[in-house]
Amino acid sequence: xxxxxxxxxxxxxxxxxxxxxxxxxxxxxxxxxxxxxxxxxxxxxxxxxxxxxxxxxxxxxxxxxxxxxxxxxxxxxxxxxxxxxxxxxxxxxxxxxxxxxxxxx
Numbered sequence: 001x002x003x004x005x006x007x008x009x010x011x012x013x014x015x016x017x018x019x020x021x022x023x024x025x026x027x028x029x030x031x032x033x034x035x036x037x038x039x040x041x042x043x044x045x046x047x048x049x050x051x052x053x054x055x056x057x058x059x060x061x062x063x064x065x066x067x068x069x070x071x072x073x074x075x076x077x078x079x080x081x082x083x084x085x086x087x088x089x090x091x092x093x094x095x096x097x098x099x100x101x102x103x104x105x
Contacts, residue, residue: 001072005062008055012078015052016085019045023085023092030096035105038096045089052082 001009026041056079063069099105 001070001074005059005069005075008059009072009075009078011055012052012059012082015048015055016078016082019049019052020085020088022048023089027092027095030099033103035096035100042089042093042096045092049082049086049089052085056082 022041022045026038026045029035029041030038059075
């Protein structure tokens with residue numbers, strides 16, 4: 001794996017991790033009644049996870065022109081982690097909506 005590809009893979013993992021953490025922090029804020037803060041964290045989570053998707057898109061574009069690009073376990077892990085972070089963010093958004101509805105906000 002080239003240094004450039006390794007850096008891109010690590011960028012995906014870092015972005016996905018930050019996005020997932022922000023989504024979970026949004027839930028904590030919402031439970032505490034800080035709805036505006038929760039909404040801001042969810043928005044930031046979406047932005048950060050979108051950054052992971054952009055790097056992933058770049059790798060896919062590179063692989064379309066480079067038949068020799070290796071597929072490593074680390075690359076598969078990064079893609080899986082990015083997908084899991086997106087799912088976590090989506091579920092957190094739904095849970096924030098549920099909290100608001102339950103509390104009539």
